[in-house]
Amino acid sequence: MNVSRPGEEKRAAPRAANIRDVARAAGISHQTVSRVINGHASVRESTRLKVLAAMEELQFRPSRAARMLVTSRSGIIGVLVSHGAYYGPSSSLAAIESAARDAGYLVDIANVTDDDSITKALDRLVGHAAEGLIIQAPQFKTLEAIEHLSIDIPFVTVHSTARLEDHRLSVDQVAGARLATRHLLELGHRRIVHVTGPKGWVETGERIRGFRVEMSVWGAEAAEPLVGDWTAESGYRIGKELLRDGNFTAVFSSNDQMALGLIHAFREGGLDVPRDISVVGFDDIPEAAHFLPPLTTVRQDFAELGRRCIALLLADLRGEPETHHRHVVPELVVRNSAAAPPEG
Amino acid sequence: MNVSRPGEEKRAAPRAANIRDVARAAGISHQTVSRVINGHASVRESTRLKVLAAMEELQFRPSRAARMLVTSRSGIIGVLVSHGAYYGPSSSLAAIESAARDAGYLVDIANVTDDDSITKALDRLVGHAAEGLIIQAPQFKTLEAIEHLSIDIPFVTVHSTARLEDHRLSVDQVAGARLATRHLLELGHRRIVHVTGPKGWVETGERIRGFRVEMSVWGAEAAEPLVGDWTAESGYRIGKELLRDGNFTAVFSSNDQMALGLIHAFREGGLDVPRDISVVGFDDIPEAAHFLPPLTTVRQDFAELGRRCIALLLADLRGEPETHHRHVVPELVVRNSAAAPPEG
DNA sequence: TACCCCAATGTGACCGGTCACATATGGTGC
DNA sequence: GCACCATATGTGACCGGTCACATTGGGGTA
Numbered sequence: 001m002n003v004s005r006p007g008e009e010k011r012a013a014p015r016a017a018n019i020r021d022v023a024r025a026a027g028i029s030h031q032t033v034s035r036v037i038n039g040h041a042s043v044r045e046s047t048r049l050k051v052l053a054a055m056e057e058l059q060f061r062p063s064r065a066a067r068m069l070v071t072s073r074s075g076i077i078g079v080l081v082s083h084g085a086y087y088g089p090s091s092s093l094a095a096i097e098s099a100a101r102d103a104g105y106l107v108d109i110a111n112v113t114d115d116d117s118i119t120k121a122l123d124r125l126v127g128h129a130a131e132g133l134i135i136q137a138p139q140f141k142t143l144e145a146i147e148h149l150s151i152d153i154p155f156v157t158v159h160s161t162a163r164l165e166d167h168r169l170s171v172d173q174v175a176g177a178r179l180a181t182r183h184l185l186e187l188g189h190r191r192i193v194h195v196t197g198p199k200g201w202v203e204t205g206e207r208i209r210g211f212r213v214e215m216s217v218w219g220a221e222a223a224e225p226l227v228g229d230w231t232a233e234s235g236y237r238i239g240k241e242l243l244r245d246g247n248f249t250a251v252f253s254s255n256d257q258m259a260l261g262l263i264h265a266f267r268e269g270g271l272d273v274p275r276d277i278s279v280v281g282f283d284d285i286p287e288a289a290h291f292l293p294p295l296t297t298v299r300q301d302f303a304e305l306g307r308r309c310i311a312l313l314l315a316d317l318r319g320e321p322e323t324h325h326r327h328v329v330p331e332l333v334v335r336n337s338a339a340a341p342p343e344g
Numbered sequence: 345m346n347v348s349r350p351g352e353e354k355r356a357a358p359r360a361a362n363i364r365d366v367a368r369a370a371g372i373s374h375q376t377v378s379r380v381i382n383g384h385a386s387v388r389e390s391t392r393l394k395v396l397a398a399m400e401e402l403q404f405r406p407s408r409a410a411r412m413l414v415t416s417r418s419g420i421i422g423v424l425v426s427h428g429a430y431y432g433p434s435s436s437l438a439a440i441e442s443a444a445r446d447a448g449y450l451v452d453i454a455n456v457t458d459d460d461s462i463t464k465a466l467d468r469l470v471g472h473a474a475e476g477l478i479i480q481a482p483q484f485k486t487l488e489a490i491e492h493l494s495i496d497i498p499f500v501t502v503h504s505t506a507r508l509e510d511h512r513l514s515v516d517q518v519a520g521a522r523l524a525t526r527h528l529l530e531l532g533h534r535r536i537v538h539v540t541g542p543k544g545w546v547e548t549g550e551r552i553r554g555f556r557v558e559m560s561v562w563g564a565e566a567a568e569p570l571v572g573d574w575t576a577e578s579g580y581r582i583g584k585e586l587l588r589d590g591n592f593t594a595v596f597s598s599n600d601q602m603a604l605g606l607i608h609a610f611r612e613g614g615l616d617v618p619r620d621i622s623v624v625g626f627d628d629i630p631e632a633a634h635f636l637p638p639l640t641t642v643r644q645d646f647a648e649l650g651r652r653c654i655a656l657l658l659a660d661l662r663g664e665p666e667t668h669h670r671h672v673v674p675e676l677v678v679r680n681s682a683a684a685p686p687e688g
Numbered sequence: 689t690a691c692c693c694c695a696a697t698g699t700g701a702c703c704g705g706t707c708a709c710a711t712a713t714g715g716t717g718c
Numbered sequence: 719g720c721a722c723c724a725t726a727t728g729t730g731a732c733c734g735g736t737c738a739c740a741t742t743g744g745g746g747t748a
Contacts (some may be wrong), residue, residue: 196617
């Protein structure tokens with residue numbers, strides 16, 4: 001309880017200095033102090049120095065709240081993230097945070113866990129008066145939620161999809177998936193299994209598409225993909241199933257973690273990777289180079305993606321014409337988990 | 345450029361409704377609206393409903409800025425994170441974010457990359473008027489920066505260290521390291537190498553201490569630890585060196601990623617894990633169960649740690665007595681990367 | 689010298705909430 | 719019937735910046 005006893009010294013929290021205090025100390029008007037803060041041109045150098053000295057003296061810190069109130073700009077960029085603990089999203093997030101901060105913005109993160117919380121999370125971001133939004137929750141549900149919300153806030157989504165054309169920015173997932181698939185095809189594989197992420201994810205769909213397109217270009221038959229949930233555990237489970245009734249020589253996994261689980265299962269089943277089965281992953285997490293065997297995979301530059309998100313959003317906020325590239329191109333990293341298929 | 349052409353329709357941004365607008369619509373005073381917003385008791389139910397209806401009607405959203413200004417409370421909790429892309433920190437972060445949000449706070453994250461930016465990052469958090477701070481950058485430099493700053497803001501650090509006693513919360517790193525070491529000792533190993541994280545990190549020191557204590561309890565000699573940088577790559581490099589001139593039967597690695605690199609190096613050198621060399625990791629990242637072999641490691645509950653951080657900080661902010669446990673206890677997870685040492 | 693203009697600075701209102709305090713209303717005890 | 723009090727509501731100041739506009743002084747030009 002916060003009841004102050006009668007007679008107790010009223011420790012009047014020594015109210016932090018405001019611009020009028022600074023003005024008084026510098027012997028000029030509060031408006032000129034404001035001009036100094038904002039780097040306005042028409043302030044005499046001598047005046048500026050006086051003000052700066054006064055600010056230092058009084059330990060002046062401008063109040064974000066007051067500025068926000070009058071300018072009705074919050075200086076906040078909201079970021080909607082799902083699965084923030086994963087390598088990819090959190091890498092992008094770090095880059096976003098850093099770039100936004102350099103531009104003077106504060107990053108407000110809303111983690112989406114279960115599907116129902118998307119609207120709630122968006123609502124909170126809007127409630128915090130975010131000036132712009134970055135949507136990094138690549139499920140279709142999220143996209144729908146955005147469309148329904150009919151926000152009038154600028155936003156950027158990290159997706160590749162036909163919808164929301166104006167706002168998107170993406171790694172070209174289709175191209176990445178084709179790269180991985182082509183690598184296996186070039187090695188001589190024809191019976192290739194694709195292990196995907198969960199149904200609702202944008203990447204899942206894009207990578208399936210890339211896989212199918214490349215397979216058909218080579219005249220190979222693309223079997224129905226197997227659905228995982230991005231975790232190594234799900235890769236392991238699927239690997240076990242494949243051992244039981246699979247007819248294939250290679251697997252293209254939609255991320256590196258599942259690839260790890262797959263390899264685990266194959267080894268346990270007495271099969272060698274890449275001698276008996278080839279595996280290609282996606283993402284190139286830092287650990288991938290040290291899997292056994294080191295994983296051939298597709299690298300996505302998550303940090304670059306994050307930086308471009310902010311660049312695009314800031315351009316929008318400032319009303320600048322945007323000259324930014326909207327596609328980050330993934331790249332095949334060849335290591336030792338894929339080889340020519342066994343004879344016969 | 346934002347020059348509006350003369351004669352252009354001045355699209356007077358239809359200023360969002362404020363409490364006075366709501367008051368007018370509901371036929372009462374603005375103060376009563378404020379009371380409704382804050383759930384004040386003495387508002388007649390019928391009045392409350394009228395106000396609620398008016399708020400709905402006008403799509404009223406209270407202005408954070410205005411409230412902040414007058415209450416001089418920002419509703420912001422600052423989090424200082426280093427290496428936010430790693431599994432541990434980002435897991436904690438997600439938990440922190442979620443818990444803080446539930447309590448109505450906004451989480452402001454400052455990523456620390458290079459060492460010099462610590463003060464700058466702290467400064468920015470303070471500049472954003474954060475009410476409380478969570479320090480999740482477990483290097484000694486950070487601790488020093490905090491001490492020097494002599495902040496008057498409540499804060500919690502995720503460290504185990506003798507300093508800053510009042511503010512800390514931690515996983516008991518010493519206990520965890522002892523668990524790992526004891527496991528190897530019980531299997532019969534005596535020549536155990538400890539691979540640590542970089543020098544400046546709090547965890548590094550604590551785990552070295554745990555390692556040494558347990559070794560000495562068993563009368564085994566603890567060699568000088570080898571220093572990595574948390575990455576699988578550094579583990580791999582150290583593994584190569586160990587192969588050249590090591591005299592040991594087991595390795596206790598200060599995290600799972602380095603353990604992965606070590607195993608990679610050992611395998612490449614023709615040694616089997618765990619037959620020839622045993623390896624124990626630390627953290628239990630989700631992938632650890634699918635390493636080859638599945639990694640025996642020490643689990644830290646990062647999410648729990650994050651939640652407790654917020655609980656502790658909020659208690660402090662509210663001036664409540666804190667009844668929270670300050671230690672999260674780690675746990676040994678036995679898998680297949682450690683076995684009895686080879687004969688001889 | 690009169691005039692204008694621009695650079696440099698000052699004045700007061702305003703943003704949208706909350707706070708302290710004032711006021712109206714109805715119920716209770718004597 | 720009156721003092722008293724709790725409940726319900728209203729009034730105006732205030733937080734700390736920025737905005738639009740007013741004011742001052744000095745240099746250049748006719």
